[in-house]
Amino acid sequence: MSDEKRPKVLSCVSCRQRKIKCDKVAPVCTQCLGANTECEYPSRKPTRRAHRPRQSELLDRISRLEKIVGKANPAKLKEVNAALAGHAAPTQSTSRKATADVPEPATEPSPVLEREISTDIADTASRYLSVEFWGHLCEEVEGIKHALDEPSEADDDDDEGDDTSPESRETSYWDGAANHPSGFLFGNPSYHERDQPSHPPRDMLLRMWSIYLRNVDPLMKFLHRPSLTEEIQLFANSSSRTISPSKHALLFCIYFAAVTSLSDEACFVQLGQRKSELASKYRIHAERALAAADYLANPNLTLVQAVTIYVTMLRSYELSRSVWVLTSMVVRLGQTLNLHRDGDGHNFPPFEAEMRRRLWYFIVVLDIRGAEDRGSDSILNKNSYNTNLPTNLDDELFGPNMTGPIAPQPSPAENIFSICTARCSSTFGYIAHPQAAEVAASEKPLHTEEELINHVRSLEDAFIHTANPSNIVSVYASEVARIVILKLWLIVQYPFSAKSTIIPLRASRETMLRTAISVMELVEAMTSGFWADRFAWWTRGYMQWHPLAVALAELCIQTEGELADKAWTVIDRVFPTWKHSVADSSKGSLWRPIRKLHRKAKEARAGSMMKDLQIADAQPRSRPI
Structure with a gap:
């Protein structure tokens, strides 16, 4: 037996x-x-003797697949592509306008097109990957799918x-995280699956949450502080520490953000460890937590909040183009939840509608900042979303249980900075990216200097004239509004692209140089002194290369005078430090032309000074009596 x-x-x-x-x-x-x-x-169940026929059926189908795929000769694909390209070239330019208005069918080619192709390249008919080939292939694969779906x-x-069910993700959270593609999309060469991520001890967890609330939350107001504080305290005091995968991911992204917002010295004093070690640790833990929650395939509001925090803080952590690439992913995740089509949010409870619009407009800010950081086009335009702006309201004045409508408060609220950056990004992107302005229908296009001045005045009235001196976030928002307004004038005169949305202004070169210097001085002040310990991570995250380039370009012409002397004093201070915070570092493609411009401006200044010396030496000197 x-x-x-x-x-x-x-x-x-x-x-x-x-x-x-x-x-x-x-x-x-x-x-x-x-x-x-x-x-x-x-x-x-009783054993069935159907295994052999099933295997025979699979083998037959695989054999037929091999014959079909065998018809595609890889060595002759280039010849087919060349023939197709030659056929399509004459009609491409003439059909471009028509295809812009009429969407192209996504099913199969028209019979006329099939006949034309077969006529033009009849000699390659036996090698052409036709609709017939794809039809046979899909039919065979579908058959195999049905065969494999049978139980055994x-x-x-x-x-x-x-472990793909929600129950499994709750009980064995980290099992199978490596199998999710989500974990390999962050561009982190140090990413690994060796150590199981673990939350910090209770005291350190609460300390990092406190750091996040002080340094990060005022600038990224899309988390509800009161309700999340209650959840985090319950989690920290719990012995089992049971929480959903989405909240796990959010917490690890908060840890990463808290550490990244600190200076090296502050991190060691407040958390007892080196910033480089803690930031690297919690970056990997955040990536693993997001992957385990399967944020790409199953996004929800909490996961999109977590990913947005991660991508935003990543720009302060490193200089690679990962953030620029990942920003498009954040935009798509937000669009997956239809955050961009909420309108006034009447389809959601008041609390959820407000949190959705806060998150969406921060994604808009992230998109504009990423485009500015790289000198590229933005992903979004004002015609692509209709969600209302966030409400000017403190977190304590609304919550998950409220049922009535949300009304704004008269004075600057805790989220005033987010509202400021949302409005500034909307106007800034509209002017800096004319391809978005061309189709925008939400407001009148900015085509005259007067209209631009009206927009500038609205920003001044909303954030500068009403700034509350006792509210540090309100004062910080007013400084950001000043920088954006000055940069608007620079972009109109020196646009990112050849096509501008504004009629060129009547501004002198001295005015443009003075404006560029003012931007650099404001940014320099915001990264030191009063703001340094809390918000410098935000300001340093995006080096203002455009005003620097404008100033250097003007200094190639304006080589002398008090204004030129002041400009060089400012540039000599910021140039050595900004090259370390520019995208892709000082060796990247963005800094190389600035470095050349800097050298040319210095040569022009040196040449002017040498010419003055020569003129002075050439003047006759009076003989002593």
Whole structure:
């Protein structure tokens, strides 16, 4: 009896439903014993003798697939592509306008096009990957899919290792995280799956949350501080520390943000460890937590909040183009949740509608800042979303349980900075990216100097004249508004692209140089002194290369005078430090032309000074009596 092959015991019904590993201990497995649930083992169905025909069917289908794919000769694909390109070239320019208005069908080519192609390249018909080929291929793959969907005894073992259900993600959170593609999209060469991420001890967890509230939350107001503080305190005081995968990811992104917002010295004093070590640790933990929550395939509001925090802080952590690339992912995740089409938010409860619009407009800010950082086009334009601006309101004045409408408060609220950056980004992007302005229908296009002045005055009235000196966030928002207003004048005169949305202003070169200097001085002041310990991470995150380039260009012409002397004093201060915070570092493609411009401006100034010396030496000197 011992030599006979015993039938394999199947997992109990409870473990199979929960998608967890069953140790198959009789009469009650360990998982059911711990969960105090009924443990019932299913009886095995009678063995069917259908395995051989099923395998034969699969082999036949695979054989037919090989024959179909064999018709595609890779060596002659270039010839086919060349023939197709030659056929399409004459009609491309003439059909461009028509295709702009009429969407192209996404199903299959028209019969006329098929006949034209077959006529023009009849000699390659046997090698052309036609609709017939794809039809046969899809038919065969669909057949294989149906065949593989049939149950078998081996499915039981495969299912035990499948942790894709929500229940499984709750009980064994980190299992299978490496199998998600989400973990490999952050561009982190240090990413690994070796150590299981763990939350910090209670005191350190609460300290990092406090740091986040002080340094990050005032500038990124899309988390609700009161309700999240209550959740974090419950989590920190809990012995089991059970929380959803989305909240796990959000917490690790908060840890990463808190550490990144600190200086090296402040991090060591407040957290007792070096910033480089802690930031690297929690960056990887945040990436693993996001991957385990499967943020790409199953996004929700909490996960998009977490990803937005991660991508925003990543720009302060490193200089690579990862942030620029990942910003498009954040935009798509927001669009997946339809954050951009909320309108006035009447389809959602008041609290949820407000949190959605706060998150969406920060994504808009992230897009504009990323485009400015790289000198590229923005992803979004004002015609692509209709969500209302966030409400000027403190977090304590609304919450998840409110049912009535949300009304703004008269004085600057806690989220005044977010409202300021949202409005500034909207106007800034509209002017800096004319391809977006061309189709914008939400407001009148900015085509005259007077209209631009009206927009500038509205920003001044909303954020500068009403700034509350006792509210540090309000004062910081007013400084940002000043910088944006000055940069608007620079962009109109020196646009990012050849096509401008504004008629060139009547401004002298001295005015442009003075404006560029003012921007650099304001930015320099915001990264030191009064703001340094809290918000310098935000200001340093995006080096103002455009005003610097404008100033250097003007200094190639304006080589002398008090204004030129002042400009060089400012440039000599910022140039050595800004090259370390520019995108892709000082060796990147953005800094190289600035470095050349800097050298040319210095040569022009030196040449002017040398000319003055020569003129002075050439003047006759009076002889002593």
